[in-house]
Amino acid sequence: MAYLEIRNLKKEYRDFTLSISLSVDEGEFLCVIGPSGSGKSTLLSIIAGLEEADGGTITLAGHDITHSRIQERGIGMVFQDFALFPSMNVSRNIEFGMKEKDKARRKEITADLLRLVGLEGYGKRSVNSLSGGEAQRVQLARAIASEPRILLLDEPLSALDAPMRKNIRNAVRAIHDSLGITMIYVTHDREEAFSISDSILLMKDGQAEARGSAEDLYRNPPSLFSAFFTGEGTALPAHLIFENMEGSVFFRPEEAAIAEEELDPSLYTMHVIFSGCEVISCEFMGTGYMLGLSYRGYPLLCQSATKPRRRTVSVMILRTCLRNLQ
Numbered sequence: 001m002a003y004l005e006i007r008n009l010k011k012e013y014r015d016f017t018l019s020i021s022l023s024v025d026e027g028e029f030l031c032v033i034g035p036s037g038s039g040k041s042t043l044l045s046i047i048a049g050l051e052e053a054d055g056g057t058i059t060l061a062g063h064d065i066t067h068s069r070i071q072e073r074g075i076g077m078v079f080q081d082f083a084l085f086p087s088m089n090v091s092r093n094i095e096f097g098m099k100e101k102d103k104a105r106r107k108e109i110t111a112d113l114l115r116l117v118g119l120e121g122y123g124k125r126s127v128n129s130l131s132g133g134e135a136q137r138v139q140l141a142r143a144i145a146s147e148p149r150i151l152l153l154d155e156p157l158s159a160l161d162a163p164m165r166k167n168i169r170n171a172v173r174a175i176h177d178s179l180g181i182t183m184i185y186v187t188h189d190r191e192e193a194f195s196i197s198d199s200i201l202l203m204k205d206g207q208a209e210a211r212g213s214a215e216d217l218y219r220n221p222p223s224l225f226s227a228f229f230t231g232e233g234t235a236l237p238a239h240l241i242f243e244n245m246e247g248s249v250f251f252r253p254e255e256a257a258i259a260e261e262e263l264d265p266s267l268y269t270m271h272v273i274f275s276g277c278e279v280i281s282c283e284f285m286g287t288g289y290m291l292g293l294s295y296r297g298y299p300l301l302c303q304s305a306t307k308p309r310r311r312t313v314s315v316m317i318l319r320t321c322l323r324n325l326q
């Protein structure tokens with residue numbers, strides 16, 4: 001049995017059903033991504049005990065916590081709208097989670113945690129004087145102070161600006177690596193999930209659509225939905241290219257190469273050639289150009305190191321890069 005084992009978890013709202021099974025290993029950093037309304041927060045709330053499941057079981061570190069009270073689950077939480085106690089200073093906020101420890105030990109751990117989250121010397125500060133990023137760091141320290149079996153983070157950085165998000169997400173990952181805490185981190189930001197996770201759960205309509213490492217999901221998406229949720233790409237009706245094939249073929253922009261001359265398909269047995277593609281858009285990306293093309297009325301997205309000089313180009317792509325997806 002995995003460290004966190006969720007079996008046949010069910011939650012029914014009027015227009016929404018969560019139905020999911022999930023295993024998380026000890027020390028794993030799992031990111032949960034998916035469109036708004038796919039059930040990410042509901043899943044986390046049920047694990048935390050903020051919501052009661054309608055069915056299924058949750059086992060954490062060998063304990064069945066399905067019906068345990070919140071404080072008995074051993075779960076730490078960092079949620080976007082979980083406020084700090086405004087009447088207490090930074091240290092007291094962090095110490096709050098360590099009531100059973102003696103005072104000297106609490107002070108020692110608090111100092112360590114402040115250092116860990118990059119807020120050394122902030123202990124006496126009023127929490128009202130903190131920036132959004134600093135307040136999230138204090139929340140993080142407070143959640144870790146209680147030595148949770150698992151730490152749940154629900155969009156903890158969504159109220160912060162981009163540089164701050166990057167800064168704190170790196171701190172979260174560093175804390176994970178130094179303490180080895182199992183973490184589940186919900187975000188709607190694919191790049192954030194790609195940059196910090198060990199593995200990713202992609203949710204759709206209350207169910208698990210895909211699960212794997214970022215590389216896995218990007219390279220081998222199990223569905224068109226996963227393919228587009230994890231990056232850009234082109235989907236074409238499969239029968240356009242392969243007779244008798246159903247569904248779509250999908251490829252990533254960087255898997256295509258463009259040629260400004262006509263290509264003779266008979267010379268490229270390993271490739272599929274799309275001739276006569278009209279260049280619709282050409283966006284400079286720093287590392288190259290992202291081309292929006294039209295092939296027989298179908299949109300194609302291709303990356304190119306150079307800016308095409310012609311309005312019409314050919315696109316070649318290795319047959320092995322074409323994934324047949326539904």
Ligand code: ADP
Pocket residue numbers: 013014015016034035036037038039040041042043
């Ligand atoms: P996400 O976190 O992926 O955006 P949520 O888990 O917040 O999705 O919500 C999933 C669905 O469940 C949404 O359609 C939402 O309206 C619905 N939902 C969430 N909480 C409740 C509730 N307490 N009562 C009724 N519907 C809810």
